Amino acid sequence: MTALRDYPKPGHKPDTASMMRVDQAGEYGATRIYAGQLAVMGDRHPMSRLIAGMAAQEEHHRRTFDRMMIERGVRPTILQPFWNVAGYALGAVTAAIGPEAAMACTAAIETEIDRHYAEQREQLGDADPELSDTIADFQAEEVEHRDTALxxxxxxxxxxxxxxxxxxxxxxxxIKLSARI
Known part of the structure; x- marks a missing residue:
């Protein structure tokens, strides 16, 4: 849990560039996890349609953050190539273990993302309504993914x-690495 000292003090502007950088990296990583899962499970597995639907939402999230970053001149994390490989590998490995492990991966990640997005919304307050609203919308979908996985x-x-x-x-x-690097 984020300590109170981590929240901005009155009049302090939150670091929205860092927020967008980490959020875009996370959404990109999610698309790679689902790609790895689908590569192993194929399109004939009963869970594939469910995973493909969640993957499409994650792709929409990533494209939205891509657009916002371009509009605001925010650079992506330099760790993106690593998240590409790590995300795909995590998805492939969990799917190879079995469909329940693939769902466990989604539940675990979305639990953290729900917490992360809630902290960001608290930090933002009303300093950046566009970003806050975007995060709120995506957070609701991430909670749906977690609940679906469970x-x-x-x-x-x-x-x-x-x-x-x-x-x-x-x-x-x-999250910590992508926010800084």
Whole structure:
């Protein structure tokens, strides 16, 4: 949880460039995770349509942040090539373990993203209504993804608490790194 000292003081402008950089990186990573899952599961698996639908929403999120970053002159993270490979690998590995592990991956990541977006909205307050509204809309869809994953067997994955914990830790590290680099 973000400490109160991390929130901007009155009159302090939040670092929206850093917010957009990390959000775009996260949405890009999500598209790569789903690409890896779909590559392993194929389009005939019953979960594929569900995953493809979530992937399409993540692609929309990424394109929105891409546009906002261009309009505002914000550079992307230099870690993007790493997130490309790491996201795809995470998706492929979890899908290879099984559909429940693929759903566990989604549930873990979306749990962290919900927390992350809530912190950003708190930091933004009413300093940047466009960004705040965008984050709120995307946060609602990320919560839907988490709930969908949980409803489709995420918690039945082998060693779910360990798998989810490791993925959540990795997600938190990716957020911190992408915001700064």
């Amino acid at each position: 409803a489709n067997g995420a918690e039945k994955a082998m060693a779910y608490p360990l798998l989810a914990g490791v993925i959540r830790l990795g997600c938190r590290a990716a």
